[in-house]
Amino acid sequence: MLAAALLHCFSMFPGHADREGTEAYRARFPRLRDAGHFRRAGHVPGVDQLWLSSIGVGTYLGEPDEAADQDYTKAIITALRSGLNVLDTAINYRHQRSERTIGAALKQLIDRGQLQRNQILVSTKAGYLAFDENLPPDPRAYILEEYVEPGILDPSQIAGGMHAMTPAYLEDQIGRSCRNLGLATIDVFYLHNPETQLSEVSRDLFRRRLSEAFATLERQVQAGKLCYYGLATWNAFRLSPGSRDLLQLDEIAGLAEEVGGAQHHLRFVQLPFNLAMPEAYGFPNQGSERRQSLLAAASALGIAVIGSATLYQGRLTHGLPSFVRERLGLTSDADNAIQFSRSAPGLTTALVGMGHEEHVVANLRVAHAPPTPVGRWQELFQAS
Numbered sequence: 001m002l003a004a005a006l007l008h009c010f011s012m013f014p015g016h017a018d019r020e021g022t023e024a025y026r027a028r029f030p031r032l033r034d035a036g037h038f039r040r041a042g043h044v045p046g047v048d049q050l051w052l053s054s055i056g057v058g059t060y061l062g063e064p065d066e067a068a069d070q071d072y073t074k075a076i077i078t079a080l081r082s083g084l085n086v087l088d089t090a091i092n093y094r095h096q097r098s099e100r101t102i103g104a105a106l107k108q109l110i111d112r113g114q115l116q117r118n119q120i121l122v123s124t125k126a127g128y129l130a131f132d133e134n135l136p137p138d139p140r141a142y143i144l145e146e147y148v149e150p151g152i153l154d155p156s157q158i159a160g161g162m163h164a165m166t167p168a169y170l171e172d173q174i175g176r177s178c179r180n181l182g183l184a185t186i187d188v189f190y191l192h193n194p195e196t197q198l199s200e201v202s203r204d205l206f207r208r209r210l211s212e213a214f215a216t217l218e219r220q221v222q223a224g225k226l227c228y229y230g231l232a233t234w235n236a237f238r239l240s241p242g243s244r245d246l247l248q249l250d251e252i253a254g255l256a257e258e259v260g261g262a263q264h265h266l267r268f269v270q271l272p273f274n275l276a277m278p279e280a281y282g283f284p285n286q287g288s289e290r291r292q293s294l295l296a297a298a299s300a301l302g303i304a305v306i307g308s309a310t311l312y313q314g315r316l317t318h319g320l321p322s323f324v325r326e327r328l329g330l331t332s333d334a335d336n337a338i339q340f341s342r343s344a345p346g347l348t349t350a351l352v353g354m355g356h357e358e359h360v361v362a363n364l365r366v367a368h369a370p371p372t373p374v375g376r377w378q379e380l381f382q383a384s
């Protein structure tokens with residue numbers, strides 16, 4: 001038993017993204033560096049030391065099967081070899097297979113001496129109950145056996161039959177993610193779409209749950225399991241004032257400060273940002289008088305913003321209006337859609353799902369183009 005546990009520890013890569021590693025990684029790609037592809041989240045304590053690629057690899061879509069595992073592993077290896085050093089996943093993506101493919105890709109490159117652990121930023125998420133490799137024949141029985149009977153989750157803590165963020169559950173999920181990824185430390189750990197709980201629990205209970213989760217995550221940072229944590233959301237920061245599921249980032253950061261002090265580690269938020277969902281920049285729904293966009297609020301609070309669903313899950317790869325191409329200047333619709341997101345002022349990294357190597361190669365074309373200057377980019381909000 002002890003031997004197995006020790007073996008597990010030794011098979012995990014120690015370390016995390018740091019200044020030295022990300023600087024060395026950036027130096028390997030002078031053309032990308034000179035094109036402004038790598039950036040630092042200058043307003044975020046600690047994160048301001050890291051050089052992060054403007055395009056990151058997402059791992060959400062795809063079938064939970066062997067063929068997709070192999071395609072993803074190949075795509076991730078090519079991405080890491082070519083200048084993309086931000087990887088995003090979640091424990092429930094493809095029933096843990098996406099985390100495991102990241103683990104397999106990292107192992108290949110690090111074992112061959114082609115990559116070092118401190119050169120890359122890996123984020124994952126927990127919240128949705130995750131299965132193992134495949135949807136089990138009886139999902140309820142699986143959850144009971146895997147989580148309820150061992151005392152990890154009390155059924156009363158599961159919202160909507162599928163979401164939880166209690167301390168014991170988060171600790172359990174972080175352990176599983178570390179093993180899947182083969183990493184002793186996760187760079188960024190997100191609570192996954194926590195706003196889904198608001199359809200079931202009161203605001204007060206939701207706040208209490210967040211606060212307990214943040215206290216747990218601060219302890220996980222102290223234990224060396226995480227570097228930073230945050231919220232990965234779908235609706236929470238894009239809704240109109242008055243909407244049930246709208247969250248205020250200043251209140252969220254306030255909860256983190258209550259449990260972690262001024263030096264708390266809630267330093268990342270993730271939300272969709274693309275041509276069809278530009279609210280993070282264009283919609284002032286944050287702050288006491290609802291006059292600030294999410295990007296502006298995050299900048300003031302020292303929080304990095306990561307954009308997800310850059311291609312609106314593939315829908316923006318065709319049929320864009322001509323003024324978009326005129327303003328952004330790249331050739332294909334996919335290129336212009338990625339260029340839009342990665343050029344947003346204040347956005348650190350635009351995540352693009354890339355389960356196939358050919359898409360990594362295509363999207364690297366965009367990485368070689370300088371981001372669109374802010375003035376020209378802002379014209380898109382006036383154009384019609």
Ligand SMILES: NC(=O)c1ccc[n+]([C@@H]2O[C@H](COP(=O)([O-])OP(=O)(O)OC[C@H]3O[C@@H](n4cnc5c(N)ncnc54)[C@H](OP(=O)(O)O)[C@@H]3O)[C@@H](O)[C@H]2O)c1
Pocket residue numbers: 057058059060061062088089125192193232233234270307308309310311312313314317334335351352353354355356357359360362363
């Ligand atoms: N709430 C959340 O936490 C949340 C929600 C959504 C997304 N995310 C994160 O954000 C990442 C990106 O979002 P997403 O994957 O949902 O959607 P996306 O990035 O908008 O689109 C991904 C889709 O576009 C395809 N694609 C990529 N490059 C292409 C190109 N050059 N030409 C044509 N098609 C291309 C991909 O195909 P292949 O896969 O076949 O290469 C995939 O089907 C996710 O993977 C996930 O990591 C987080």
